[in-house]
Amino acid sequence: MEIRLTSNEVIQLRKDDSIFSALKEAGIYLVASCGGKGTCGKCKVKVIEGNFEADSYGKLTGEEKKSGLVLACQTFPLADIRIAIPKESRLVIGDKIAISKTKDLVAYLKSYGVGLNPFVRTMSLKLPPPTITDNIGDLDRLKRALAEQGINSMGFRHGSIAAMGKTLREADWTVELAYIEDPDDGREAVSIYPSAQEGSNYGLAVDIGTTTVVVYLADLKTGEVIDIGSTYNSQIRFGDDVITRIVHATEGGGLQELKDAVVSDINTITDSLVEKHSIDPAMIQAASIAGNTTMAHIFWGLDPGSIREMPYIPELNSFPLWRASTAGLSINPEGRVYTFPCIASYVGGDIVAGVLASKMTRSEELALFMDIGTNGEIAIGNNEWIMTAACSAGPCFEGSGIKCGMRATPGAIESVIIDPVTLDPSIRVIGGGSPLGICGSGMIDAISEMLLTGIIDQKGKFLEGKSDRIRRGEDSPEYVIFSDRRLEKDIVLSEIDIENLLRAKAAVYSGISTLITEAGLAMDAIERVYVAGGFGNYLNIGKAVLIGMIPDIPEERYTFMGNTSITGAYLCLLSKELRNEAAEIASKMTYVELSVSKMFMDEYVSALFLPHTNMNLFPSVAARLMLP
């Protein structure tokens, strides 16, 4: 028997295999925080054709069942079957392109001029066995051996030594002691295990994005990334953006639901990684977490409520090195978790991680760092000063609030070119095939092309009658980008969509210009722009300049950084010096609260224009539009 995917990939199936286990064997992992017991309801797949037997439908709704959804772990094909895997069900383990990028991380870490210095370190101890005359207790014996190595203070939490007596005797008094050195708490033991035990000391670098969760499994002794995994943040089912999540968190039980969702995402990835590489999860003793302020609070089960209430003060900006068991991570319960410091309610640890990863604070060069994802954050500065702000761009570049919007995943229109004569568009779709919607970079392309070809004016309004593709939509005029008779729905961009995008790009640009002005500088002082986030991968700089979203400075000054949050998490997992540097970056960052800034409001209004009311700021665009 075989399973055929919508991608036309074909997977062989043994009798009595569930769809879940057949896919897993073929290296296609599904989200299943229950481990495939039918209780978490996350491993949904859609059966398009073929007979099957389902042991249970778990928590699936009647509507979901009607649409053909089944739980992969509870469903057993009776013959060849064809299925579709919703992207939310997919756990990406060992993404080859992404892994290839991690090959250079050890070198990148070393390029900072620091050595490997993970925050959970190990040391070997060979203790003399007790005798009637050398009769001190086990812990005192351990402490004496430490003192002989010059270590005179070490805290021992209960969990770190609960099994010590047995371990020492079984290991013939030759053990490894894993411990942390924490600036706040001093030295503390994490675990004691036999020196003879196989396996290294491992750690996780984790990026908790509002939309996606990425995990790197790294060997703390070599710094190498062994494998990576990613999935959608399951919190999405409670809302797309941080505000709806905060609202949900402040409702009865909501905080725990959100925490459980993201922790189970990380655990599902981790469980798959350790299984794939036959690693004892107890040997993963450290995790480094980067996420925005809301994500970090929810991860630790801390109330994020005050984040959205004046004066927008989070409970924690810096996080102690709490234990993995407190977080609920499925690694060594005594393993410690480093959480990136946050700057303010809307500028979080992901940005500190990104700034660290960009090295902008190590150079005299004036740089702009921007991470435009579900939220938009920017930082401007160099090795002497750094200012930061949240742009409140809103999630429309991620597809939210846009009629045909979607995330930058397969099926999304990522690029649009409009013929200046026929005014017909040609498009490029991520992953090829028929488009399902349009993602952020596609939207920016479309708007800039519509502006260049005169389909819209500088206010973002359609010039009606200019093209057959402009039509009356339900709520406002719209331009048809793609139409296919087989599809129920055309892919369009409406005037209301464009208004939303104008507000978003204005927020980004005016955030940048406010910070630059606050610093007493002009836009062209920016010598380098680091573009981070998934969005950055597909962004066409020229077109983003054309719509006035980013400064009109030479394109060679722009550098795409990819996911800087996970890079920063990796760096701090492995280097004490870089953790200190992250703390220093956080303490140096001056946060500007744009929501109460008069200057920002003025800048914002000026930026609600294509590209801007002050065309002097966009000389290259003025030239292209042939404006005076």
Next chain:
Amino acid sequence: MEIRLTSNEVIQLRKDDSIFSALKEAGIYLVASCGGKGTCGKCKVKVIEGNFEADSYGKLTGEEKKSGLVLACQTFPLADIRIAIPKESRLVIGDKIAISKTKDLVAYLKSYGVGLNPFVRTMSLKLPPPTITDNIGDLDRLKRALAEQGINSMGFRHGSIAAMGKTLREADWTVELAYIEDPDDGREAVSIYPSAQEGSNYGLAVDIGTTTVVVYLADLKTGEVIDIGSTYNSQIRFGDDVITRIVHATEGGGLQELKDAVVSDINTITDSLVEKHSIDPAMIQAASIAGNTTMAHIFWGLDPGSIREMPYIPELNSFPLWRASTAGLSINPEGRVYTFPCIASYVGGDIVAGVLASKMTRSEELALFMDIGTNGEIAIGNNEWIMTAACSAGPCFEGSGIKCGMRATPGAIESVIIDPVTLDPSIRVIGGGSPLGICGSGMIDAISEMLLTGIIDQKGKFLEGKSDRIRRGEDSPEYVIFSDRRLEKDIVLSEIDIENLLRAKAAVYSGISTLITEAGLAMDAIERVYVAGGFGNYLNIGKAVLIGMIPDIPEERYTFMGNTSITGAYLCLLSKELRNEAAEIASKMTYVELSVSKMFMDEYVSALFLPHTNMNLFPSVAARLMLP
């Protein structure tokens, strides 16, 4: 309706009251770790007469049911009823005699020249509320306020600040911070609560005896003991002495059972105390635990297995200040628990507590400290040195292994005088009434009287025919101390009993003489003897000397100290200086392992005689026995 107890106390009963709740209302507390839900099976009482309805018999065995036992919480009298309360079911809360003794504890603490300095302290903090310009996070705000008071480092575990944001806002930014100052871990927050909240900061002093558990509830701000409670250590059902408990602990699941048993005992007492005094258990933020090495290990769920295996090394001699939630105590989960340091496998924290409570290490006077309970421990020394040993006296003074032996509880013969002419005994029974058995002090009395009256010889053998009361017993000759036709069984002391007691007293005496000899001193160098433990309360010094159990030195040098373990626990709950002193005592104590000492074996054999083979050591006894 009414309940009549065997003590003839009468308790009124409302309709639909369970026996449990009627007794509780009358101030008679039963052990019920489930809170009276019928699941723990501990609140057994025996119905002697009267009709009742039982909702359930829980875990009672068929045999128990047949004997009239019911669960008090599940049993509802239908008419007047007469019951007996087994001592194991009884929780003693607010024992008036014991409480009266605690009145002087604050003065006693002060007599050490130290102030109140509990290990969980509180400080008041008034924080400025956050504003748009003063926009640091809550924890940084708290840390800033601490820094203003000169406190620049404080650790914050997750539990101590999980609800911080809400608390700060509800308390209008005016809060109390409870924290510890730990020599190992530095300063750490315990809890944050509104300054306006009612109630003080409370702590528990706990003595975990092998047989009984005693809890003092103290006000940490005044040092006063608010109330006390005690109960039998429920571990008894797994064995009477530490060895059987250790064996049980090393069998599957046994350790957890033992831990749960004693923790639920402490919790049952604590729950009753807080209910009686309307105290929020979250305001109990500290506990100080004294127990022997095995009890301390089991309390923390640590494997005590190595304690009984050569070379008898426990896992822990000193215990970090772990959290109440780790122990499972029903107080503030973040509250910290101080555990007395232990010296060796068989000289534990209860002895360190006792030595501290005796003040013997504060004086030049050479003192002997002895605690003869289920186990026997001794210490000899002064302010310059101190030696200690475990006597392995065995539990026979507690009634175990003695035909008619019992603990020193109501019904026990505590004193015996034998008429030198008629050779008939007169007895005194604890609590009056007919005797149920004989306790340690009664046994010592009986042996010394039998020796004085020539019923036994110096080897402990009966001179047959000497008295009608000497008869052939099942296994050996025996002396009938009490006979009552209504009783099924006479109360006797057999030759085998006497052999056991001789071994026990020889172990105690030879332990003392070994330590004295090791120190290069003679018995009469001992200037002061502190007798601790429940046993001490009833001990007749003269008679204990007569049988050669304790040194033949003037009686005025003996001081009865009562339960020094709980006194020490109280002292360390309230004074940092005394915790340091306890640590110093523990580090100064030289432990002598008697089980491998040749000298001890020689001394022991010499002491298996009444009073001793070397009569020069017992001049006063020689005089009374009119020996040459």
